[in-house]
Amino acid sequence: MTAALLLLTIAIADLTMLVWLSARQRPIAIVTAVVALAGWPIVLIAVFSAPWWVALGLIVVAALWALTLASRWSSRLVVPIGLLLAAKLAALLLVPSLATLVQPSWADAWEATGAVVSPTVATMAVAVAAFLAHSANVVVRATLTLARRADTHAPMPPTEIPAPVGSWIIAGRWRWARVQVVPPEPAAPRVISTMRGGRWIGPLERWAIVALGLAGAVGIIAALMAGKGIVRFPEINADRGIGSKAEEFLVGSLLSWSLAGCGIALIIGAATVAA
Numbered sequence: 048m049t050a051a052l053l054l055l056t057i058a059i060a061d062l063t064m065l066v067w068l069s070a071r072q073r074p075i076a077i078v079t080a081v082v083a084l085a086g087w088p089i090v091l092i093a094v095f096s097a098p099w100w101v102a103l104g105l106i107v108v109a110a111l112w113a114l115t116l117a118s119r120w121s122s123r124l125v126v127p128i129g130l131l132l133a134a135k136l137a138a139l140l141l142v143p144s145l146a147t148l149v150q151p152s153w154a155d156a157w158e159a160t161g162a163v164v165s166p167t168v169a170t171m172a173v174a175v176a177a178f179l180a181h182s183a184n185v186v187v188r189a190t191l192t193l194a195r196r197a198d199t200h201a202p203m204p205p206t207e208i209p210a211p212v213g214s215w216i217i218a219g220r221w222r223w224a225r226v227q228v229v230p231p232e233p234a235a236p237r238v239i240s241t242m243r244g245g246r247w248i249g250p251l252e253r254w255a256i257v258a259l260g261l262a263g264a265v266g267i268i269a270a271l272m273a274g275k276g277i278v279r280f281p282e283i284n285a286d287r288g289i290g291s292k293a294e295e296f297l298v299g300s301l302l303s304w305s306l307a308g309c310g311i312a313l314i315i316g317a318a319t320v321a322a
Contacts, residue, residue: 049148050139051171051317052095053105057132058177059087060109061185064117097149108135116185125189133309140316171317175310179253183306187249187299194298249303256307261314275300 063083070076084106091102112132115124139145154166164172252271259268279296 048095048150048154048167048170049101049146050136050313051167051174052091052097052149053108053139054136054178054313055170055174056087056091056105056109057112058174058180058182059083060113061116061182062177062180064113065181068117091149095149095151101148116189121185121189122192125186125193129186136313140313140320146320165318165321167321168314168318171314175257175313176254179257179306179310180250183253183303184249186306187302190302191295191299194294253303253307253310256304257310257314260308260311272300272304 060083063080066079067076070079088102088106091097091105092099097105112128115121115128118124139148151166157166252275255271256268259265259271276296
């Protein structure tokens, strides 16, 4: 259960950082940070029976994760800290001495009821769902920022010189002619959507993949991935000259799907260890 609690603590830290950075009123952000920093360690110790030093270690690791991904160096550090987190989760899940650092007193009573899902698997499922809700968006956004680094040696696009407007006298070889230059038609106003669909589509997509993967519906997952490509095809096709939209779609989608796959692996691993 230690790995599940670490992942859940990281998800709570990222959500706390989100409120801290986006809250319009500073008192709300302060209250949220105080509740998270003071309340969650109490939950770890009182509810999950975690030793105080384990609870402190989980809080420190989660705080370092959230502060790193919220800093200006997030795009450069997302890969190494992501690999470190994966290694730490694997160790906490597979090494018996680390996996049993946290053993709630109510876990035995839960298993005695003959429940199909063990408390370790249930806690891991909640942790995966919480991580895929916002923390995965943070990881994808930092990775896309890393991938969008502009090439300083790329040639600049040619600048169009606006045509002069008005009546001009053009001198030919044998005669003079007056030419009227008509101004170009104004471009249609660009409509900017105020919906933040990516923040909702990403978590919903990852949750669906995890649920379908645990249910063994691999064909539906493939259809979901193909459907996303079909929906985004017009936008990608309109960017044929540059190709940045296609690259952004591929990088973001593959990373998001990979995080969902890691969530499936964590839940299956927790079930295997609990068995």
